Amino acid sequence: MNKHFLQIESLAKRYPQPGRQADITVFDQVNFQMDRGEFVCIIGHSGCGKSTILNVLAGLDEASDGTVIMDGKEVKGPSLDRGVIFQNHSLLPWLSALDNVCMAVRSRWPGWSRSKVREHAARYLEMVGLKGAEHKKPSQLSGGMRQRVGIARAFAIEPKLLLMDEPFGALDALTRGVIQDELLKIWSRTQQTVFMITHDVDEAILLSDRILLMTNGPEARIAESVKVDIDRPRDRATLHQHPGYYAIRNHLVDFLVNRSRELQGAKIESPRSDAPVQPREVNPVAESGGRPLGPRAVPASA
Amino acid sequence: MIASQNLRAALLSLAFLIVALGLWELSISSQGGSSGELTEYEMLMGISGSGTGVPPPSVIFSHAVEELSRPFYDGGPNDKGIGLQLMYSIARVMAGFSLAVLVAVPLGFVIGMSPVLNKAMNPYIQVLKPISPLAWMPLALFVIKDSGTSAIFVIFICSIWPMLINTAFGVASVKRDWLNVARTLEMSKLRTAFTVILPAAAPTILTGMRISIGISWLVIVAAEMLVGGTGIGYYVWNEWNNLDLASVIFAIIMIGVIGMLLDGMLAQASRLVRYQD
Numbered sequence: 001m002n003k004h005f006l007q008i009e010s011l012a013k014r015y016p017q018p019g020r021q022a023d024i025t026v027f028d029q030v031n032f033q034m035d036r037g038e039f040v041c042i043i044g045h046s047g048c049g050k051s052t053i054l055n056v057l058a059g060l061d062e063a064s065d066g067t068v069i070m071d072g073k074e075v076k077g078p079s080l081d082r083g084v085i086f087q088n089h090s091l092l093p094w095l096s097a098l099d100n101v102c103m104a105v106r107s108r109w110p111g112w113s114r115s116k117v118r119e120h121a122a123r124y125l126e127m128v129g130l131k132g133a134e135h136k137k138p139s140q141l142s143g144g145m146r147q148r149v150g151i152a153r154a155f156a157i158e159p160k161l162l163l164m165d166e167p168f169g170a171l172d173a174l175t176r177g178v179i180q181d182e183l184l185k186i187w188s189r190t191q192q193t194v195f196m197i198t199h200d201v202d203e204a205i206l207l208s209d210r211i212l213l214m215t216n217g218p219e220a221r222i223a224e225s226v227k228v229d230i231d232r233p234r235d236r237a238t239l240h241q242h243p244g245y246y247a248i249r250n251h252l253v254d255f256l257v258n259r260s261r262e263l264q265g266a267k268i269e270s271p272r273s274d275a276p277v278q279p280r281e282v283n284p285v286a287e288s289g290g291r292p293l294g295p296r297a298v299p300a301s302a
Numbered sequence: 303m304i305a306s307q308n309l310r311a312a313l314l315s316l317a318f319l320i321v322a323l324g325l326w327e328l329s330i331s332s333q334g335g336s337s338g339e340l341t342e343y344e345m346l347m348g349i350s351g352s353g354t355g356v357p358p359p360s361v362i363f364s365h366a367v368e369e370l371s372r373p374f375y376d377g378g379p380n381d382k383g384i385g386l387q388l389m390y391s392i393a394r395v396m397a398g399f400s401l402a403v404l405v406a407v408p409l410g411f412v413i414g415m416s417p418v419l420n421k422a423m424n425p426y427i428q429v430l431k432p433i434s435p436l437a438w439m440p441l442a443l444f445v446i447k448d449s450g451t452s453a454i455f456v457i458f459i460c461s462i463w464p465m466l467i468n469t470a471f472g473v474a475s476v477k478r479d480w481l482n483v484a485r486t487l488e489m490s491k492l493r494t495a496f497t498v499i500l501p502a503a504a505p506t507i508l509t510g511m512r513i514s515i516g517i518s519w520l521v522i523v524a525a526e527m528l529v530g531g532t533g534i535g536y537y538v539w540n541e542w543n544n545l546d547l548a549s550v551i552f553a554i555i556m557i558g559v560i561g562m563l564l565d566g567m568l569a570q571a572s573r574l575v576r577y578q579d
Binding site for chain 1: 485497498501
């Protein structure tokens, strides 16, 4: 078996139920791998435990079972090797944008001089288009700008793995688009390994190499790993004209509307009974033969 | 608009003052002039005739001018300027209050960080908090054996609770996200405490301090009436014994002014640590 950069093995999370013998299982048998430089999104309905998986990867939460191995080492507790972009920016409101980033940089490289820290932080703020707003407090920035500071803070510490928990969930559609573009730009420049939670199918297709699909919780699984076989650099304006775009989109929407419920709690067939259950690998673009597909009506009865 | 509002409010305030002082002045001058025979009580007390009741504002004002013109003179144990007496009181409040800060803020920090300790300490805090600080006085006098230090102890004990409770509350309610940021940045406990928790809880802590210094200033007057010797509380009691009501009223006003200034100082300080989330 070849070594992957990140290996998640039979991860499970259970909570004791008050007054009942059996624990409630949020998810179990979660197995997947990520390679260096890969951008992976995970999609699933609320309550399937996506955020818990991310928090386990971050070291902020503990799994009931299973292991996470990154770069040959087991993940135990939070680390500067794993940067996190939180859903609601989580900037410290009494610090300026620059100081928020500086705080992270200083944690990463405690030996650096003050001016080197500031210079490094300012460079990342400039990268997310915040030049000129460095000295503003988060309350003086718009929602989109705050999230950009959060992105700059996470990228600035140059982590081995970047974790994003619905980073654009609280933003309006227009701002979201602009920041997605910026994220793509920075990502292509830094070749970060990224694990991201999203609810937005189009966002996932635009950004990721692979999309993990989770069935509904409780007893959620990662059912499929969908390859996004669309060349980079991708452009939001022309992405939907790509021949494979609708093949992927239809597959994802169909899963979320129908199969995520049908597959809930079901065992996912494994090629060998003793091998860990891996998500089924799907490549909708190849399966559709690269034929351009139009938008297909998806049964709306959910 | 705001400027004119302030101006109107100021004019109205001034009008209230003039009306109140005017009524006060008038009621006394009409009463004082018509005193006929002395009552038995007045004769017993050695009071003779007019000018012995509550003094009118004009008398208090001229008394205030006289006192404030030489606030720091020291003419012996029972004859000190009002400024000097206030300084004694402020010094005691500051000593007791500072000691309380040194104890309450670190202790509140620890209590706020640990839910177990919080629950364990809560019954003691709830029992000790409602005790009138003056109830500690006999015990303090007995144990400490020094009246001045006992007064400081009483200030300490009354100002510790609001700060302790507010600090613990402020620390306990620091947003989880901010702590998670600190954790993912592998910040040490100490660095997290100073760079994340302290600034996050500072406004709540300052509110506790403001409540505490207000209570301290209330309590010092009563404490000094008990321990005697120096201070504005002693001054008020001493002037009452001298039946110098003009001095008593003047001192009451000064207590109010200093209390307002103390509160204003902490209000300024809390403006410095305030943040908008």
